[in-house]
Amino acid sequence: MGSLVNPTLPIIHFSDKNLEPGSTPWLSTGKNVVRALEHYGCFIAIYGKFSPEMHEAIFRASEELFDLPLDIKVQNTSYTPSHGYVGQEPVIPLYEGLGIENATTREGVEKFTNLLWPSGNDRFCETALEYSRLVAELDQMVMRMVSERYGIENSYESLLGATSYLLRIIKYRKPEKGENGLGIVPHTDKSFMTILHQCQVKGLEIKTKDGEWIAVDPSPSSFIVMAGDACMGWTNGRIEPPNHRVTIMKGSEERYSLGLFTFIRDLKIQVAEELVDDHHPLQFRPFDHYKFIHFYYTEEGRRSNCPLRAYCGV
Numbered sequence: 308m309g310s311l312v313n314p315t316l317p318i319i320h321f322s323d324k325n326l327e328p329g330s331t332p333w334l335s336t337g338k339n340v341v342r343a344l345e346h347y348g349c350f351i352a353i354y355g356k357f358s359p360e361m362h363e364a365i366f367r368a369s370e371e372l373f374d375l376p377l378d379i380k381v382q383n384t385s386y387t388p389s390h391g392y393v394g395q396e397p398v399i400p401l402y403e404g405l406g407i408e409n410a411t412t413r414e415g416v417e418k419f420t421n422l423l424w425p426s427g428n429d430r431f432c433e434t435a436l437e438y439s440r441l442v443a444e445l446d447q448m449v450m451r452m453v454s455e456r457y458g459i460e461n462s463y464e465s466l467l468g469a470t471s472y473l474l475r476i477i478k479y480r481k482p483e484k485g486e487n488g489l490g491i492v493p494h495t496d497k498s499f500m501t502i503l504h505q506c507q508v509k510g511l512e513i514k515t516k517d518g519e520w521i522a523v524d525p526s527p528s529s530f531i532v533m534a535g536d537a538c539m540g541w542t543n544g545r546i547e548p549p550n551h552r553v554t555i556m557k558g559s560e561e562r563y564s565l566g567l568f569t570f571i572r573d574l575k576i577q578v579a580e581e582l583v584d585d586h587h588p589l590q591f592r593p594f595d596h597y598k599f600i601h602f603y604y605t606e607e608g609r610r611s612n613c614p615l616r617a618y619c620g621v
């Protein structure tokens with residue numbers, strides 16, 4: 308049997324020329340974005356606005372963060388499950404992550420910084436804020452394109468006003484002798500959208516609808532834009548969140564990655580009515596995003612094949 312070329316995810320460029328809303332490149336980029344999201348639930352974005360210096364700075368900041376003592380890091384708590392410090396979990400022993408809530412606001416990042424560095428750390432604070440804002444811009448461009456293609460701009464405008472951003476900074480230590488390299492178990496994100504960025508060390512794998520796992524190579528200007536469960540609830544199932552996992556190769560270095568996750572606060576997410584017709588019957592009742600997350604962390608939510616359908620499926 309002849310070997311096939313390694314499958315890859317669609318790669319979409321976001322450079323200056325296609326960032327102008329309404330321009331021809333904007334429109335064709337939007338078409339590719341929706342096609343990729345409907346087919347894979349994700350794509351690779353090459354983001355021209357993101358400089359190699361920013362890439363370096365955010366990973367240096369990440370190293371500094373994880374070098375703090377454990378008793379400091381565990382103070383990063385949250386009312387929402389898995390939004391604060393997660394580490395030393397028996398199922399995923401390599402994984403350690405911290406979460407900055409409201410990461411695109413100075414208030415949010417300062418609160419996090421002052422908790423971990425009571426005497427301050429301006430460089431960390433500025434870097435995390437700048438990173439979150441830059442990546443949030445990419446998220447908003449993508450979602451604007453999606454809403455234009457579907458003709459649901461108004462629905463998106465109201466969600467945008469209720470969007471909050473969580474920046475998770477993640478580290479996977481090297482597997483020790485006898486340990487397998489499982490960094491994070493296969494899952495779909497509970498977010499609305501997620502944008503991931505990897506540093507040097509590969510490990511992220513995404514499952515296609517055909518059941519094939521695709522490895523995503525890191526690069527300083529590339530991001531993985533990925534739908535979360537809540538996006539499926541908004542698009543009436545047109546965009547489905549992809550399963551993904553992290554596998555750390557034996558002998559590889561420690562792996563750092565970042566995820567900017569969007570969540571919708573204080574506003575029920577409902578299927579845009581333009582996406583419901585005879586061929587596309589309504590699939591989800593309006594739902595509160597944070598209540599859905601709490602449901603996911605119950606026995607029933609954990610056991611379910613599709614927690615969103617279990618929670619608010621029609």
Ligand SMILES: O=C(O)CCC(=O)C(=O)O
Binds near residue numbers: 475496503511551564
């Ligand atoms: O580390 C990565 O590349 C992926 C992390 C991830 O999937 C998550 O935090 O939900």
Ligand SMILES: [Fe+2]
Binds near residue numbers: 494495496
């Ligand atoms: Fe994930």
